[in-house]
Amino acid sequence: MLLELKNVSYTYNKDTSFAVNALENINLQISEGEFVGVIGHTGSGKSTLIQHFNGLMKPTDGQVLYMGEDIWQEKYDLQALRSGVGLVFQYPENQLFETDVLTDVMFGPKNQKLSPEECRERAVNALRRVGLKDKYFTASPFDLSGGQKRRVAIAGVLAMNPKVLILDEPTAGLDPHGRDEILGQIRKLRDEMGITIILVSHSMEDVAEYADRLIVVNDGKIAFDDTPKAVFAHYKELEAMGLAAPQITYLMHELKERGLDVDINAVTVSEAKKSIEKALAGRKKH
Amino acid sequence: MGIIKAIKLGFDYIKYGEDDKDNEKVRAIDGIDIDVEKGSVIAILGHNGSGKSTLAKHINALLLPSEGTMWVDGMDTKGEEDIWKIRQKAGMVFQNPDNQIVASVVEEDVGFGPENIGVPTKEIWERVDQALERVGMTKHRKKSPNRLSGGQKQRVAIAGVVAMRPDCIVLDESTAMLDPNGRKDVLDTVLDLNRKEGVTVIMITHYMEEVTRADFVYVMDSGKIVMQGTPREIFSQVEKLKSFHLDVPQITELAYELKKDGVDLPDGILTRDELVSALCGERTEE
Numbered sequence: 001m002l003l004e005l006k007n008v009s010y011t012y013n014k015d016t017s018f019a020v021n022a023l024e025n026i027n028l029q030i031s032e033g034e035f036v037g038v039i040g041h042t043g044s045g046k047s048t049l050i051q052h053f054n055g056l057m058k059p060t061d062g063q064v065l066y067m068g069e070d071i072w073q074e075k076y077d078l079q080a081l082r083s084g085v086g087l088v089f090q091y092p093e094n095q096l097f098e099t100d101v102l103t104d105v106m107f108g109p110k111n112q113k114l115s116p117e118e119c120r121e122r123a124v125n126a127l128r129r130v131g132l133k134d135k136y137f138t139a140s141p142f143d144l145s146g147g148q149k150r151r152v153a154i155a156g157v158l159a160m161n162p163k164v165l166i167l168d169e170p171t172a173g174l175d176p177h178g179r180d181e182i183l184g185q186i187r188k189l190r191d192e193m194g195i196t197i198i199l200v201s202h203s204m205e206d207v208a209e210y211a212d213r214l215i216v217v218n219d220g221k222i223a224f225d226d227t228p229k230a231v232f233a234h235y236k237e238l239e240a241m242g243l244a245a246p247q248i249t250y251l252m253h254e255l256k257e258r259g260l261d262v263d264i265n266a267v268t269v270s271e272a273k274k275s276i277e278k279a280l281a282g283r284k285k286h
Numbered sequence: 287m288g289i290i291k292a293i294k295l296g297f298d299y300i301k302y303g304e305d306d307k308d309n310e311k312v313r314a315i316d317g318i319d320i321d322v323e324k325g326s327v328i329a330i331l332g333h334n335g336s337g338k339s340t341l342a343k344h345i346n347a348l349l350l351p352s353e354g355t356m357w358v359d360g361m362d363t364k365g366e367e368d369i370w371k372i373r374q375k376a377g378m379v380f381q382n383p384d385n386q387i388v389a390s391v392v393e394e395d396v397g398f399g400p401e402n403i404g405v406p407t408k409e410i411w412e413r414v415d416q417a418l419e420r421v422g423m424t425k426h427r428k429k430s431p432n433r434l435s436g437g438q439k440q441r442v443a444i445a446g447v448v449a450m451r452p453d454c455i456v457l458d459e460s461t462a463m464l465d466p467n468g469r470k471d472v473l474d475t476v477l478d479l480n481r482k483e484g485v486t487v488i489m490i491t492h493y494m495e496e497v498t499r500a501d502f503v504y505v506m507d508s509g510k511i512v513m514q515g516t517p518r519e520i521f522s523q524v525e526k527l528k529s530f531h532l533d534v535p536q537i538t539e540l541a542y543e544l545k546k547d548g549v550d551l552p553d554g555i556l557t558r559d560e561l562v563s564a565l566c567g568e569r570t571e572e
């Protein structure tokens with residue numbers, strides 16, 4: 001098993017009157033090459049959860065294992081863990097700090113002690129992968145628009161060539177093309193390089209389209225852990241948790257109610273299209 | 287003249303070089319003409335870096351035009367003596383709720399703006415009470431903002447703007463960090479202000495579903511307005527929008543794809559209801 005959480009609980013400000021139980025007894029296994037989506041209402045515990053995967057947060061209770069090893073055992077190399085498990089934070093643009101974009105993205109590889117040429121090459125590749133135009137490479141990160149900064153921040157983690165890539169809402173604030181481009185690139189990293197992806201998102205449409213497994217966090221607990229289709233079939237329960245299903249799910253249910261024989265489990269535009277066309281063809285025959 | 291009007295608006299960011307001679311200009315918006323009718327709901331779309339935030343910052347005089355003129359309720363934003371009046375008329379809510387909250391108690395945060403402009407204490411509290419009521423946050427008024435969810439924090443930020451009694455609220459991707467419920471919450475809150483109090487709403491968003499709730503849409507590209515019209519007019523032009531790195535709502539996309547395959551549907555379908563009636567309507571006629 002690549003990553004495993006065993007009975008993990010986390011309490012902020014433990015033993016004070018401000019204590020918040022952010023995670024309660026989480027058990028989770030993630031295998032190599034999976035594309036896992038994580039959804040949950042704001043404050044449900046998603047960010048807290050994923051920071052356990054690369055040892056940025058230490059569970060108040062329970063164990064975190066990476067390739068079978070307890071990351072909190074004595075003398076465990078957390079530094080190595082963090083270059084293997086890359087984390088793109090929520091609001092990552094708050095962490096840009098170098099004077100120009102390229103230097104900023106080279107920061108990670110430099111820490112990995114690569115040669116200057118290699119660092120540069122990694123940085124340039126990563127920036128191209130996130131679709132930032134070459135003309136911005138020498139710009140100050142502070143002079144970029146919101147979405148441009150986001151791309152730089154993602155490139156910074158990609159440049160470290162991680163084995164597991166965790167992204168906390170990477171597409172919030174990206175334009176539709178940028179969103180498709182970045183998620184498409186992430187999917188390619190998984191398909192071509194076998195990188196394991198964990199994607200936290202508030203977009204039900206995006207996880208439906210890209211993830212092959214979906215974890216739903218609700219009040220610090222795991223409410224569902226299944227394929228997106230199976231999870232979105234519980235759309236009424238999801239709504240009670242502050243979530244929703246993709247627009248397509250609602251549409252398919254309404255069409256079915258109105259007598260069109262469609263597949264109510266379709267969650268993406270292309271699935272819906274196929275199913276509707278089939279149902280329409282069936283209706284003509286009758 | 288509408289409440290927000292711009293003629294030939296242009297803005298350059300200046301990058302300062304070593305020497306004054308090396309200063310470089312970056313044209314962020316260029317020749318913008320807009321005229322927003324009082325009481326309307328406007329959406330502004332555009333890819334990352336197209337100039338939306340730069341335009342928005344002209345509406346409350348955070349930026350002043352390098353060229354052309356911006357009027358807010360008839361006041362030229364370049365007239366220095368009007369700047370506080372203008373900021374009162376047009377309030378801004380930004381993307382990241384954490385960067386907008388200044389006080390450690392919700393009600394103090396909401397009262398901060400009015401206090402700053404010298405509103406008498408008694409009236410400040412009246413305004414705070416009203417504003418909190420308006421956004422449905424009265425029961426959280428004594429809480430610390432950092433104990434609220436993202437959607438709740440955004441509602442506090444909106445209350446802070448409401449307490450200034452603005453005629454116009456500008457939302458610059460204010461829902462980008464929120465879960466589906468939080469997004470709906472924020473949108474319903476401002477649309478309610480629009481309906482009941484005639485507040486003009488200008489929303490910048492990358493969520494195409496939200497745009498369907500606007501009366502009128504401006505599309506920006508490279509600092510210019512390249513399309514304008516009702517949501518239906520705009521979303522009927524799928525290919526053109528895609529050429530500007532934008533998209534259409536999923537339902538519109540699905541309808542467009544079905545139509546391309548020969549299913550008989552009208553152009554520019556925006557909502558589920560419309561698509562359901564278009565597909566199933568004939569059954570009731572039979």
Ligand SMILES: Nc1ncnc2c1ncn2[C@@H]1O[C@H](COP(=O)(O)OP(=O)(O)OP(=O)(O)O)[C@@H](O)[C@H]1O
Nearest residue numbers: 012020022041042043044045046047048049433436
């Ligand atoms: N530093 C902190 N101190 C105290 N409580 C915290 C802290 N950070 C988070 N919390 C609380 O822990 C819970 C889980 O927060 P977390 O940030 O993991 O949620 P999330 O699912 O990532 O939310 P969002 O979608 O808004 O990012 C929330 O109740 C939150 O208020």
Ligand SMILES: Nc1ncnc2c1ncn2[C@@H]1O[C@H](COP(=O)(O)OP(=O)(O)OP(=O)(O)O)[C@@H](O)[C@H]1O
Nearest residue numbers: 143144145146147299314334335336337338339340
């Ligand atoms: N402070 C700044 N200094 C120099 N250039 C800037 C600055 N802020 C923005 N720009 C540039 O101005 C252009 C317009 O930026 P703006 O922030 O208005 O875009 P936007 O449409 O709001 O983008 P986004 O969707 O990413 O928020 C971009 O090319 C950006 O790089």
Ligand SMILES: [Mg+2]
Nearest residue numbers: 046047048090
């Ligand atoms: Mg989070």
Ligand SMILES: [Mg+2]
Nearest residue numbers: 145146338339
């Ligand atoms: Mg912006």
